[in-house]
Amino acid sequence: MDKNKFSKPLPIDSINVTDNFWRNMMELVRNNVIPYQWEALNDRIEGAEPSYCMQNFKIAANMMEGEFKGFVFQDSDFAKWIEAVGFSLMWHKDENLEKTADEAIDIVCAAQQPDGYLDTYYIINGLDKRWTNLKDNHELYCLGHLIEGAVAYYQGTGKDKLLNATIKYVDYVDTIFGSEENKKHGYPGHEIIEMALIKLYKITDNEKYLKLAKYFIDERGRSPLYFEEEGLKHENKFWWEDSYFKYQYYQAGKPVREQHVAEGHAVRAVYLYSGMADVAKETNDDELLEACKRLWDNMTRKQMYITGGIGSSQYGEAFTYDYDLPNDTIYAETCASIGLVFFARRMLEITPKSEYADVMEKALYNGIISGMSLDGTKFFYVNPLEVVPEASLKDHLRAHVKPERQKWFGCACCPPNIARLLSSIGSYAYSLKENTIFMHLYMGGEISTNLSNNDIIFNVETEYPWNESINISLNMKEETNFELSLRIPEWCRKHTIKVNNQEVEYKVVDGYAYIARIWENDDKINIYFEMPVEIMTSNPNVRENVGKVAIMRGPIVYCLEEEDNGADLHRVYVSNNPEFTYKYEKDLLGGVVTIEGNGKFIKNQECDEYKLYKSKAEIKFEDKKFKWIPYYSWANRNPGEMLVWVKTAQI
Amino acid sequence: MDKNKFSKPLPIDSINVTDNFWRNMMELVRNNVIPYQWEALNDRIEGAEPSYCMQNFKIAANMMEGEFKGFVFQDSDFAKWIEAVGFSLMWHKDENLEKTADEAIDIVCAAQQPDGYLDTYYIINGLDKRWTNLKDNHELYCLGHLIEGAVAYYQGTGKDKLLNATIKYVDYVDTIFGSEENKKHGYPGHEIIEMALIKLYKITDNEKYLKLAKYFIDERGRSPLYFEEEGLKHENKFWWEDSYFKYQYYQAGKPVREQHVAEGHAVRAVYLYSGMADVAKETNDDELLEACKRLWDNMTRKQMYITGGIGSSQYGEAFTYDYDLPNDTIYAETCASIGLVFFARRMLEITPKSEYADVMEKALYNGIISGMSLDGTKFFYVNPLEVVPEASLKDHLRAHVKPERQKWFGCACCPPNIARLLSSIGSYAYSLKENTIFMHLYMGGEISTNLSNNDIIFNVETEYPWNESINISLNMKEETNFELSLRIPEWCRKHTIKVNNQEVEYKVVDGYAYIARIWENDDKINIYFEMPVEIMTSNPNVRENVGKVAIMRGPIVYCLEEEDNGADLHRVYVSNNPEFTYKYEKDLLGGVVTIEGNGKFIKNQECDEYKLYKSKAEIKFEDKKFKWIPYYSWANRNPGEMLVWVKTAQI
The missing domain is CATH 1.50.10.10 (Glycosyltransferase)
Incomplete structure (x- = not known):
């Protein structure tokens, strides 16, 4: 060390x-x-x-x-x-x-x-x-x-x-x-x-x-x-x-x-x-x-x-x-x-x-x-x-x-x-090591720092975590040789980094993309982190989560709430090959991307009222759409059930 | 009343x-x-x-x-x-x-x-x-x-x-x-x-x-x-x-x-x-x-x-x-x-x-x-x-x-x-109401009672709950008119009742078969309760058991023990259409019927050591046979895991 x-x-x-x-x-x-x-x-x-x-x-x-x-x-x-x-x-x-x-x-x-x-x-x-x-x-x-x-x-x-x-x-x-x-x-x-x-x-x-x-x-x-x-x-x-x-x-x-x-x-x-x-x-x-x-x-x-x-x-x-x-x-x-x-x-x-x-x-x-x-x-x-x-x-x-x-x-x-x-x-979000500036987290704003003895302002524009783009523009008096180190998030399986609209070469070490060059005033960096809806599974040693999946998009973990999906969330199954759509809802929960996906819901059967245990029982499902909201935003409407890890038939 | x-x-x-x-x-x-x-x-x-x-x-x-x-x-x-x-x-x-x-x-x-x-x-x-x-x-x-x-x-x-x-x-x-x-x-x-x-x-x-x-x-x-x-x-x-x-x-x-x-x-x-x-x-x-x-x-x-x-x-x-x-x-x-x-x-x-x-x-x-x-x-x-x-x-x-x-x-x-x-x-096991004798439970032995003013002895021979047959023979001095009422267990979907090797007529009321007749000394009653291995499901309101099954045979609930099946029982899945065999093992656990059935077990993967959560993960299974023992007999060998409700892919 x-x-x-x-x-x-x-x-x-x-x-x-x-x-x-x-x-x-x-x-x-x-x-x-x-x-x-x-x-x-x-x-x-x-x-x-x-x-x-x-x-x-x-x-x-x-x-x-x-x-x-x-x-x-x-x-x-x-x-x-x-x-x-x-x-x-x-x-x-x-x-x-x-x-x-x-x-x-x-x-x-x-x-x-x-x-x-x-x-x-x-x-x-x-x-x-x-x-x-x-x-x-x-x-x-x-x-x-x-x-x-x-x-x-x-x-x-x-x-x-x-x-x-x-x-x-x-x-x-x-x-x-x-x-x-x-x-x-x-x-x-x-x-x-x-x-x-x-x-x-x-x-x-x-x-x-x-x-x-x-x-x-x-x-x-x-x-x-x-x-x-x-x-x-x-x-x-x-x-x-x-x-x-x-x-x-x-x-x-x-x-x-x-x-x-x-x-x-x-x-x-x-x-x-x-x-x-x-x-x-x-x-x-x-x-x-x-x-x-x-x-x-x-x-x-x-x-x-x-x-x-x-x-x-x-x-x-x-x-x-x-x-x-x-x-x-x-x-x-x-x-x-x-x-x-x-x-x-x-x-x-x-x-x-x-x-x-x-x-x-x-x-x-x-x-x-x-x-x-x-x-x-x-x-x-x-x-x-x-x-x-x-x-x-x-x-x-x-x-x-x-x-x-x-x-x-x-x-x-x-x-x-x-x-x-x-x-x-x-x-x-940011740290410095000699002439390297690290971006660990992506948040919009302005950073003022000094690299290679030059004052530099980074203007970061992004709608992270909802949007896949992060755009950085540089402001400096004279060109400066420094290294920009960008974290490639673990959840991201496809990304591009462009400087002034050109794909650039960079090495990735321990999950960070290092771009070393002589930077000029008004240089633009465009980062794109593909953010599809991801179906997450747990390590099978986690007893509670075997046979279940969680939904993420970017860094955001999603959940089901009773408010959107009704009660009895333990009866919900995510489909084997679910189709997900997502949209930004600016008036919901302070502005969030919500996800909709298809799944199944165990139907009530008449015998449920008087039978706790059945043999050779057929479980009946109905197709249903479920709406997912960011986990952090739960419990901001009417109190009700909430669930992150949801069953799936796909095992 | x-x-x-x-x-x-x-x-x-x-x-x-x-x-x-x-x-x-x-x-x-x-x-x-x-x-x-x-x-x-x-x-x-x-x-x-x-x-x-x-x-x-x-x-x-x-x-x-x-x-x-x-x-x-x-x-x-x-x-x-x-x-x-x-x-x-x-x-x-x-x-x-x-x-x-x-x-x-x-x-x-x-x-x-x-x-x-x-x-x-x-x-x-x-x-x-x-x-x-x-x-x-x-x-x-x-x-x-x-x-x-x-x-x-x-x-x-x-x-x-x-x-x-x-x-x-x-x-x-x-x-x-x-x-x-x-x-x-x-x-x-x-x-x-x-x-x-x-x-x-x-x-x-x-x-x-x-x-x-x-x-x-x-x-x-x-x-x-x-x-x-x-x-x-x-x-x-x-x-x-x-x-x-x-x-x-x-x-x-x-x-x-x-x-x-x-x-x-x-x-x-x-x-x-x-x-x-x-x-x-x-x-x-x-x-x-x-x-x-x-x-x-x-x-x-x-x-x-x-x-x-x-x-x-x-x-x-x-x-x-x-x-x-x-x-x-x-x-x-x-x-x-x-x-x-x-x-x-x-x-x-x-x-x-x-x-x-x-x-x-x-x-x-x-x-x-x-x-x-x-x-x-x-x-x-x-x-x-x-x-x-x-x-x-x-x-x-x-x-x-x-x-x-x-x-x-x-x-x-x-x-x-x-x-x-x-x-x-x-x-x-037994109760009397006027001239009716009820058999609520089936246990081998001898019952002496008095019906229609005659002393009667019932000899019940059975290896219940392991065996499907119950044989009763009557011992009395003179023929007697009484009613025998036999409980048809809820778990039994096929049964026969014979008197002196003849199928008899009887009415079933509230789960009891009533056989009213004039009985003679040495009359034989043969009861057969079919006892296949049954796959039980829970009412879907029971959160803990959705997506899981339990195994029963006759009145006996079964379980998996680590002793027979290894650890990590939460990784076990019962197959969709499992084939079960059972046998009486007289030297095991005081003599029990054990069940063997096929299923799947989630394999260890290399990444398990360093990953808690994965996207698009494929879960790998190995085929495995599992051995089930009667629930009541668990924890009589080496201490270890035990499980009654086991996951199934069949939902």
Whole structure:
């Protein structure tokens, strides 16, 4: 590994996303989610569970009287919000929002203790108890989010009050934890601080933070197990005693370099893996990178839904075992898919292989944005691939699978996580490595960058993911020698790339088309990715999907909804050789391409009423057309059934 | 309804079951289960959770010091045991067993209070607290079992010590509960006492017990709700506040006559329905019988597994909703199927329709005896139709689905329930109504009865359920005019009935062939029920089974086991037009008919290792023969996968 060979994401303020698809969601986040979230942090949402977040900071700052309320990790609500605010201000200045944020930062900083400590749960409940339950009490998790929020707000505004307070806190933490004998050998129960510290390292250039991140990663799971000793000393309950995964719930059952299979709490897992990739990259640690690759392979080849969902079990919000991907009792938390994108992006920076970007795209266009309603006001934690409202109501195993998005959550991780992701979405699309610019994702807009010492503007016009064309025009003062690297999506089996209407030569390496040439002002690049409707099958080891197919077009996974197709979707069969048509419906679900295809539906028979089981029964079908909508857009009309994996007679 | 038109079961001591199938199980119960159970009641089984049952009785009787231990319903362990003992002594005298039982009865009776009360939980913990939590504390449930045990032991031995003690207790209870203003308007949280009181009524002829049973049934679910008021008064926790079924967990959400759908805890439900059928019959209550019929129809037409399993959800051990019959996350408790047999038998006594006996047979030959290992030492609570050992280990939703039977349970309901059923199995096969003798089930053996004032012996020779022939010869002193009524099983599509080698005329009413004639000594009846291998399909409303088939032969449901067919049973497809052969294997699994049939198996492909989802994928099959074994006999070899509903290309 050569550290200088890694690509770096383009800064957010050099990317102006303007297409209908992402820009719309960014604006939803800016106009709805961020303001709503602020109201939520201040417990002003009627009918929603209170957050208590700002109240806790005020109490900790002696600005009001009261007890700590809410979850132990409630501080992170503010951190996630300020991060989204920071990102949002990078592409849309907003004085009022900045003023609100500055006032919030004043409150938060007022709670900071002289030694730098800043966690309201222990400030309010007694500082003598801090660091007594790293396993479950989320101090380092909250700090991790705080770092990410402080860095983003600093980058978005140039204001360093929160950043400096955070650095003070981190510097204090650095005196507490480490491999030195006089320090605690602890690490967080919920990871995130590892990758957050790398962000801090990058903007401060202070290697102390890299070292601390590396320490947290290397110490994790080592024998004797810190969590076990801490638990004995402080009589902490071990919640997962009876579970299969035990300390692997926290990815702490063994040293991270010895972990081969994605296990335990899915969000924790991908946050850890992201930090591992960061540290591997920054320290040229090939062994650690190998561990990342193994975990990536296991997760994406054996434990990932077609939507990019991960963590199939509600119990522990966790991974279960290879190929166990139930569609109905699923968990597939929105945050876990977001964490998967974090991990994918870091792997992609290390090695430009399209498989990383493919997974990133899969999650972004499907299992993540399914987490937010089209009007940006309601959210899914759980992203099912099969929903029967009666089952959600009457079957305990599916009680967590909601047929409708909810307004807000007491444990508000998913909505703010979507907010911080979407408000920085552009930064996932592009990266730079020396004189190569990578396009990992295709979104319409303008990118300004510098290649071979020339300023260049890329104008990307596209109706991706609905349309097969991406047209890029270049704007520069003088001709420039650089390499354009375009991801050929995994789903695309036929593509053309033209420069100034001529097919060009290029090499394809690891799924990227590399076009190196001397580019001129006003050069046009036309990319065509053929986007037929595709019938997808699952690996036959996935029990739930044998004999079933899913429908995709481009990166978009489709589903059937009761609204379009009636109830009893389990009776639907896709035809053996189905004919599909598709069209863009601009007034439907915010503008989507829908698909229509022929199939069969099991007819009702008279005997159905009084017979459960029959011998030599003939099953009668009627021909029927079915309408498919993008999976992410489901549950935006009347509540009803939804289905992704549909039976087929073609086996 | 005309009360005199009902059929009555033959007494157990007039039936000598001798066939290999049932006699073997009866002997297992007698030789293994009953002695083992006694050791368990006395906490002498190493490695098993203690029962504390006899210890509690001794403490309550001041024979030793100590606290009450175990579940509140632990007394019923004794009651179920003594019931099985009573039945067993009817067909196999055993002085030692009787002596042990008498000694146990002495201990139990010594615990009885002067007023008749006899529940060790409250005797030990304070009589002032009795009757304060009818909803959950099982006093009336324990009494119900005690009545059933006392009646059986009295019938089996003629000894009335336990019966008299029980009557004293019931008489006391009768002063506490009833519709009169000065009585508590309570009823049991766990039903059984209703049907138990009818047994007591029948042997005592005291209408008081019938009246009390009727009261418990009629009061149930009436407004204002007793459980709610009791809960408020005594601050009892309501465990099902957040459930869908709420008080219907106890079948107490509304009056029983207004209940249309089987809901809540499945064992409680079928015990209640059995009591309802008893009371409807004994009081000529057509309205109540209609309620029974509705509940029967709902349960058997919409909520029953092909094995006769009911109660699909572990949560609440309960029914969920119509057609929700998951095979893998299933509950289908052994006891619930036993309760279903109780209910079926009572419905059958009221109306001789084969559908009742068909369900009884289905449950007996499949979902009930699957609960016990072939050596009578290990037991299933849960009877899955699909098992993957890794899932039981790593998927929390299937943690209750065990791939191996367990030795004993702390909450020991299923093993003793199997014991009391099997040791009285003969009584489910035959009933009498005036001069008609019904054969509901076919088991080899000798039945002695009296028809038209003549003593008649029926010698039944059969290798049912393996063989298609049942041969009956009659033994009587003088010719007798009576009617023989033979159930034509639902699964049988071709049958012949011959008397003395001549085809005879008979009418078939509601699935029974009625042969009325003057019978002579040594008359021979030959019954032939064609038993081809049948391919069964499910009602298409059962989501889990669309596109799948199950294999039956006669009343036996078959399954695939990993032991015979390798792992990954979800990759198996039954061929479109499968050819099946079957053979009796006397040395396999205690002697079973196995089935072999052709099918297809999804081959491994190289890309499986690194691809989860593929477009335009061709699935490759290999032809393979599969071996099917009777479902009940699964999990008697090496632990592994098991599957009942198998995919088919034929849809």
